[in-house]
Amino acid sequence: MAEKLTSRQMLLDLAEELAGKRKQVKQTITLCAGTGCRASSCMDVHQALVEGVKKRSWGDKVEIRTSGCHGLCELGPLMVVQPGNVFYKGVKPEDADAVLDETVGKEEKVEKLLYEDSVSGDKIVHWHDIPFYKKQKRLVFGANGEINPNIIEDYLAVGGYQALAKALGDMQPDEIVEQVKISGLRGRGGGGFSTGIKWESCKKAKGDVKYILCNADEGDPGAFMDRSILEGNPHVVIEGMIIAALAIGGTDGYVYVRNEYPLAVKNLAIALDQARDYGLLGENILGSGFNFEIKINRGGGAFVCGESTALMASIEGRPGEPRAKFVHTVEKGLWDKPTNLNNVETYANVPWIVTNGGDEYAKIGTEGSKGTKIFSLVGKVHNSGLIEVPMGITLREIVYDIGGGIPGGKKFKAVQTGGPAGGCLPEDKLDLPVDFDNLWEAGTIMGSGGLIVMDEDNCMVDVAKYFTKFLMDESCGKCTPCREGLRQLYNILVDISEGRGKEGDIEVLEGLSEAIETGSICGLGQAAPIPLKSTIRYFRDEYEAHIKDKKCPAKVCKELITYKITDNCNGCGLCPRVCPADAITGAKKELHVIDQSKCIKCGACYEACKFDAISKG
Amino acid sequence: MSETFDAKVVDGFIDRYGRDASSLIQVLQDIQSEYRYLPEDAIGYVADQLAVPLSRAYNVATFYNAFSLKPVGKRHICVCMGTACHVRGGQKILDNISSRVGVEPGETTEDGEYTLSTVNCVGACALAPVVMVNDDVHGGMNGSGLNKMFKKFSKNGDGEK
Numbered sequence: 001m002a003e004k005l006t007s008r009q010m011l012l013d014l015a016e017e018l019a020g021k022r023k024q025v026k027q028t029i030t031l032c033a034g035t036g037c038r039a040s041s042c043m044d045v046h047q048a049l050v051e052g053v054k055k056r057s058w059g060d061k062v063e064i065r066t067s068g069c070h071g072l073c074e075l076g077p078l079m080v081v082q083p084g085n086v087f088y089k090g091v092k093p094e095d096a097d098a099v100l101d102e103t104v105g106k107e108e109k110v111e112k113l114l115y116e117d118s119v120s121g122d123k124i125v126h127w128h129d130i131p132f133y134k135k136q137k138r139l140v141f142g143a144n145g146e147i148n149p150n151i152i153e154d155y156l157a158v159g160g161y162q163a164l165a166k167a168l169g170d171m172q173p174d175e176i177v178e179q180v181k182i183s184g185l186r187g188r189g190g191g192g193f194s195t196g197i198k199w200e201s202c203k204k205a206k207g208d209v210k211y212i213l214c215n216a217d218e219g220d221p222g223a224f225m226d227r228s229i230l231e232g233n234p235h236v237v238i239e240g241m242i243i244a245a246l247a248i249g250g251t252d253g254y255v256y257v258r259n260e261y262p263l264a265v266k267n268l269a270i271a272l273d274q275a276r277d278y279g280l281l282g283e284n285i286l287g288s289g290f291n292f293e294i295k296i297n298r299g300g301g302a303f304v305c306g307e308s309t310a311l312m313a314s315i316e317g318r319p320g321e322p323r324a325k326f327v328h329t330v331e332k333g334l335w336d337k338p339t340n341l342n343n344v345e346t347y348a349n350v351p352w353i354v355t356n357g358g359d360e361y362a363k364i365g366t367e368g369s370k371g372t373k374i375f376s377l378v379g380k381v382h383n384s385g386l387i388e389v390p391m392g393i394t395l396r397e398i399v400y401d402i403g404g405g406i407p408g409g410k411k412f413k414a415v416q417t418g419g420p421a422g423g424c425l426p427e428d429k430l431d432l433p434v435d436f437d438n439l440w441e442a443g444t445i446m447g448s449g450g451l452i453v454m455d456e457d458n459c460m461v462d463v464a465k466y467f468t469k470f471l472m473d474e475s476c477g478k479c480t481p482c483r484e485g486l487r488q489l490y491n492i493l494v495d496i497s498e499g500r501g502k503e504g505d506i507e508v509l510e511g512l513s514e515a516i517e518t519g520s521i522c523g524l525g526q527a528a529p530i531p532l533k534s535t536i537r538y539f540r541d542e543y544e545a546h547i548k549d550k551k552c553p554a555k556v557c558k559e560l561i562t563y564k565i566t567d568n569c570n571g572c573g574l575c576p577r578v579c580p581a582d583a584i585t586g587a588k589k590e591l592h593v594i595d596q597s598k599c600i601k602c603g604a605c606y607e608a609c610k611f612d613a614i615s616k617g
Numbered sequence: 618m619s620e621t622f623d624a625k626v627v628d629g630f631i632d633r634y635g636r637d638a639s640s641l642i643q644v645l646q647d648i649q650s651e652y653r654y655l656p657e658d659a660i661g662y663v664a665d666q667l668a669v670p671l672s673r674a675y676n677v678a679t680f681y682n683a684f685s686l687k688p689v690g691k692r693h694i695c696v697c698m699g700t701a702c703h704v705r706g707g708q709k710i711l712d713n714i715s716s717r718v719g720v721e722p723g724e725t726t727e728d729g730e731y732t733l734s735t736v737n738c739v740g741a742c743a744l745a746p747v748v749m750v751n752d753d754v755h756g757g758m759n760g761s762g763l764n765k766m767f768k769k770f771s772k773n774g775d776g777e778k
Contacts (some may be wrong), residue, residue, distance in 0.1 A: 036743050039754035073743030109693060221699030221738035259646060259683050262752075300642055300681025303737065317639040318673070319680035378701035378742040385743045416700065452700045466703050470737070476680075578760035580716040602713040603706065605759025 004279035007286035008165040018157035025063045027104055028082045033066040034228060035263060036073030045077050048096035062104050068144040068232015072132055073385040080127060083183040087127035088113035105545035118382050118404045132383045135402050139372045140348045141388040144232035149267045152274035154234040163279050163351035167243050168288045176247035177203060182358030184370030189215050189343030190447045192436040198340060203248045204328040205338035212241055213341040215311060216257035219303040223450035225374040226344035230264035234271035238294060242281065242346030243354055245292040248340050253294035256311050268296055303474035307522045308341050321476045322522035345374055365391035368433035373449055379563060380455040383409050398432040399453055410455040418447030420467045421527035423534025424460065443534045459556035460539040461546050465493040467531035475524065477529055480524030489532060498559040501547035506536060555616050558601045565592050568613035575605035583596030621656035631666055638669045641677055645684060654685045690725045690732035697747040699738030705745040710758050711735065717767060
């Protein structure tokens with residue numbers, strides 16, 4: 001059990017001691033143990049490394065560490081070997097010996113594990129030289145790759161909880177709020193509301209009990225930055241929440257986290273215990289007399305619970321149905337007490353702002369949007385993963401410089417931002433500097449930071465149908481325009497995608513969208529038509545091709561396409577093996593045939609064929 | 618004495634969060650992870666213990682996606698329908714699996730071997746399309762990948778294509 005820290009000096013002394021200890025270790029291998037790399041079996045690599053070290057009796061020579069997410073998830077498992085900052089990707093357990101003997105033993109590189117630039121084909125040794133990382137600014141995310149999220153001492157060694165100590169020792173609550181206001185920080189969960197103003201309103205609200213809530217119910221499909229922060233560096237969120245409590249006068253905190261993120265729940269729980277043990281959380285924090293406690297509340301898997309009043313209803317143990325906000329939640333929120341709710345990433349920015357000052361933070365970004373934003377760059381892009389970039393960077397830089405462009409020589413079609421309530425932007429918007437206001441003007445939103453890249457093989461009617469179905473399923477059902485309106489939108493989109501679209505459908509979709517926007521009480525309904533409207537705005541020709549010509553230009557909509565085997569077929573026998581519906585027959589080395597009555601159009605044969613012998617159209 | 622759940626185990630969950638109406642969701646979640654579904658009489662028992670009306674307990678149990686009122690199969694195949702998975706062909710993966718196991722999403726095979734369901738996003742978007750089988754994440758799925766996955770299942774003692 002750790003000795004409780006009862007003063008700022010004790011914290012600083014301990015941090016110095018821990019940082020010194022970290023420096024003494026000459027060689028380290030830091031293995032990414034985020035969810036992406038775990039899915040690529042990084043823990044097997046870890047075991048192989050540990051065994052390899054044992055076998056060589058190198059316990060004193062090299063330390064094997066695990067860390068949170070490095071961001072470049074698609075190429076996992078990832079590792080960094082020190083000294084030398086050598087970055088390896090796609091490491092397998094059988095590579096462990098080579099890494100130990102060559103890189104740790106002789107300080108030489110293992111060529112096949114080095115990153116290869118997708119454009120020039122050059123091998124790159126240092127992670128910060130890789131284009132994916134080069135244009136990033138990792139203010140919040142930086143420590144993720146350095147520390148083990150289950151070891152609080154790692155966080156303390158890199159300066160953790162010193163912002164809290166500064167806030168407790170040198171700043172009045174009003175000053176903290178002022179610094180956050182000066183920083184220009186806006187809510188990272190989607191709303192984009194000024195964090196400083198929210199804190200000020202909650203601070204002014206009257207009440208003995210005030211709640212500080214963290215929204216970690218990352219419901220946007222295609223976004224996983226909050227997951228990565230909580231899994232990789234939970235202490236930075238805890239520290240941000242305690243500082244918020246200090247500024248606002250908060251007494252109790254809750255982190256509302258998705259139950260689908262078991263590793264985040266686990267790492268957060270461990271971090272809370274460790275912070276308590278050190279006296280950084282709970283009663284008399286750092287000997288200051290300030291008390292604050294944080295509990296974890298696991299969400300039930302309802303998208304609408306990302307909405308503030310629905311989230312609070314859920315913490316109270318009720319179904320997550322939003323209420324109209326005639327009275328703001330900063331005045332009457334959880335159990336009718338003043339409540340401050342921010343997103344994971346918002347809190348994670350706070351320690352940096354307190355340490356470096358609001359002015360310093362405001363130097364990064366654009367006029368109306370300050371600081372950095374973490375995006376989950378996914379879909380049809382070479383380097384998919386998590387990136388943290390300064391506000392104001394262009395979409396082109398994100399997609400092409402960081403993301404490495406579109407794989408397979410395909411043509412870019414659209415980038416979708418802002419989660420299910422966000423819109424799709426076409427190629428001529430690629431030079432748009434990304435910030436809250438620019439995105440809004442272009443017909444989409446920042447949202448929580450999903451950036452989904454689509455290429456010529458994606459159908460925009462299908463994308464609109466996908467989001468509309470998602471929101472229809474997730475509508476809580478309280479407001480009729482949202483509940484019934486989305487169902488009608490969906491039905492029309494199904495008709496269009498199945499070749500039953502008629503003249504005038506687009507106008508009906510637009511009219512209905514307006515009714516849903518104006519007639520719903522919460523953000524879910526109000527923003528639900530955005531994906532549909534943006535695809536009509538920028539890709540109207542695709543809707544028309546479905547409606548007038550009964551054709552899906554991207555060859556996605558199942559009812560409008562058929563798969564056929566062409567004369568190129570040499571009867572290799574691969575396609576019948578991958579077909580799940582037993583729809584393909586043919587003798588060995590003879591032309592095969594697809595039985596259209598059995599074909600479910602899953603495309604497995606099309607993807608598997610090595611002889612370009614299956615046509616789609 | 619109930620056959621579908623152990624009252625002692627459920628009491629343990631209730632003690633963990635407090636005998637209070639606000640603990641309802643947390644307790645049901647623990648029951649869900651213990652039994653992998655919510656036995657009907659367990660919902661009644663919890664409602665009773667926490668002094669909430671049975672109607673409200675059912676309201677909560679049916680509102681949230683995390684809860685299932687039916688037992689799930691030995692292998693719970695959960696296909697991610699997140700946006701990143703969708704644009705990389707998640708729907709095709711779902712159709713493929715549905716055709717293999719012969720049930721629609723939300724259903725369990727008669728032999729209790731497979732439950733097929735969908736999830737909005739598992740947050741492993743860079744590895745799309747993603748399929749979860751119980752707690753294991755399988756990334757970069759395609760037709761051949763599914764072939765291998767099901768072959769592995771049948772090796773482990775059950776007959777499926």
